[in-house]
Amino acid sequence: MSGKRPAADDGQAARTEGAAPAQPRGSVMRDVARLAGVSHQTVSRVLNEHPNVRQETRRRVLEAMQALNYRRNLAARTLVTRRSGTLGVVGLETTLFGPASMLYGIEDAARTAGYFVTVASVRTLERRSVVEAVDRLCQQSVEGIIAIAPKPAVTNALVQVPPGLASVGVGGGADDDAVPTVRIDNAAGARLATQHMLDLGHSTVHHVAGPADWPEARERVEGWRSTLYAAGAPVPPVEPGSWSAQSGYEQGQVLARDPSVTAIFCANDQIALGVLRALHEAGKRVPRDVSVVGFDDMPDSGYFLPPLTTVHQDFAELGRRSLAVLLDQLKQGGERPPDHVLLAPELVVRASTAAARRARRGPAGPAAIR
Template identity: 75%
Template structure:
């Protein structure tokens, strides 16, 4: 730092202010210091800075090995928000969403002296593990059902998203809406199932039976084949867009036209969903907003007094994206009105 100060013709305190992005440095001075740093190939000693400030300026993110659009997009949204806020990120991934695996990830990140942890938490085992993190390590969960009493959570309102999809189909004139469900042990799938159910009950519509499955197109295809074989099915709400893709294929193979005979709605608004055939009506999640909200909540907790113990639940509303996969149901013809000739 003294070498940089000498080359730039400033004090070492000025170099420190530039490094810490202090606002009270003249632009021309800042430029001169940055040019001196580049000339000398100077890099700040982060280990020394951590010893002085007791902060590493690094955040930990816990993710899991998956190709699912939602969790992968959450990870990207969180990392982008942290980078924009000037934080380094250390990512620990787990193979299984079990409490012992997540606790191991918490321990690995704690050994790297992260200032806080944001964990993608689609299952309750993740929030249960965060509850056992060291008291001095601030943690925020993203996703899931937000039912943890001791962990602050940022999540999409999955129940309201499902209700939006269901009400949309009912308002088009469908007498009921069938549901191609996600896995039974995922809180987000459960919330979407409950939001669908409550919307039907509020409208006085029949509630068809549900068989929880997985999140992929293959299980959507199997559910779609069953729906396609039932002529009474005119509207289907799918727990995510990948399930909807499988349902659309099954309906196409069975000769059930979408949306002329059957309307389909997904959940997630994947980048490709607008290119399905037909383009998919779906529920959009703002993963960038999830990342910003989770980071803001973690930083807020880090500013609070030690042992504050307060827990926050932040819910981000979803939106309905209307495309070409939904329409009013086909007109029902009264057999008595058919001309025998």
């Protein structure tokens, strides 16, 4: 019905736009061109900051654009240039603090770089749903894909994105070398946490782990284990859990019953929260009886009871860096060098850790005060 542009109204009939600044359907480049008395191509040149446009002409065009409240149609531009100016993010549908922070870090950095962001979230990290999400993004003609990719299935799915499409995985582990990733050095973080408690005089450190199928969780286990090993400390058994406070609570109850446990490294802050509660309910005092360290440094961790010593991750920076890697690829024409950026975490010492009390074992050894 509305496809009726006044085709007959060619040439000089341009008088029509006399006093109607508001087009019913939004104005297009030709409208601007007509009002400014130039060709549509000149308008395009102004828009794209082509150098060879006379100052005076540019001014007239800009004025016309203003008057008509012109907005360029990105679909048309995308169609012809094959560049959408859009990046896709595959995100896990979760409110885990980390992924959510990264999303905003990415969006922010993308906007600064002049890109739009469309998200395709997946409810589970199975290969199938991830591939589907990637597919949806491809249809959108995204120029690159950032996957908030804590699990190998995701980076694997990334491998088969069409060639020429940039991609990067952020967060998670690095089982695969085919796709560049940006992540935090989880093992180093775990080392920091474990060594901290060892230095405090604890004879060993227990660990409450995250899900076994998350490389992030595995790397933390690894860092913890190797630190204990290097220090000649015994390595207690670990059982995988989930990332939730509930999981921490459940495993915490078990640990709380064991009098030999004096130091616990938790795979994230939420787990730590659950552990803290379990210890409290069992009558153990933190940090007097047991020291606890978390991982992530969510904004609330400083207000736990007691304030949590934890390993700080800079999620926003993670987002920014992943974007930088993506843009590099874009600049290099879709080449996908297997970069692996590794960010160093940082230990934030608060009140949930303290020096081990001396000699704990045997018939109630004399507990030193401090």
